[in-house]
Amino acid sequence: MKKSDQIIWTSEKSGFNHAYLYDYNGKLLNQVTNGSWEVSSVDGVDENTGWVYLSGKKDSPIQENLYRVKLDGTDFHKISGEHGWYNANFSPD
Numbered sequence: 001m002k003k004s005d006q007i008i009w010t011s012e013k014s015g016f017n018h019a020y021l022y023d024y025n026g027k028l029l030n031q032v033t034n035g036s037w038e039v040s041s042v043d044g045v046d047e048n049t050g051w052v053y054l055s056g057k058k059d060s061p062i063q064e065n066l067y068r069v070k071l072d073g074t075d076f077h078k079i080s081g082e083h084g085w086y087n088a089n090f091s092p093d
Contacts, residue, residue, distance in 0.1 A: 005024050006022065006023055006029065007021075007022050007023075008020070008022075008042050008045060008052060009022055010039055010041075010042060014031075014034065016035070016036060016037060016038055017038045017040075018032070018033045018039050019032040019042055019052060019069075020032060021071055030073055031073060032052055032071065032072075032073050033056075033073070033076070035058065037057055037058040038056055038061075039054050039055070040054075040055040040057065040064060041054060041055045042054050043066070043088035043090070044088065050071045051068050051069070051070060051071075052068065052069050052070070052071060053067070053068050053079075053088055053090070054067050054069070055067075055086070055087070055088060058078070059078065063083060063084060063085060064084075064085045064086055064087075065078050065080045066078070066088055067079060067080075
């Protein structure tokens with residue numbers, strides 16, 4: 001399956017807003033994020049490297065941090081600074 005045949009969709013079906021990877025036929029391929037926290041937005045996807053960049057409240061409900069995770073849900077980690085409210089702004093390349 002080509003990467004362009006996939007879409008990242010957020011849903012609260014687990015009780016928390018998380019990112020899911022679907023194919024264009026609506027078949028769930030995998031849950032990208034999970035846990036007792038909220039994804040606020042999917043900010044970008046690097047199809048070449050398989051990274052999803054997102055904003056969320058994993059570390060605190062009163063902070064907005066930036067994270068990245070592989071499309072298969074592995075290698076999740078925070079990429080923003082210590083404490084605060086962060087926004088993502090990506091260049092086209």
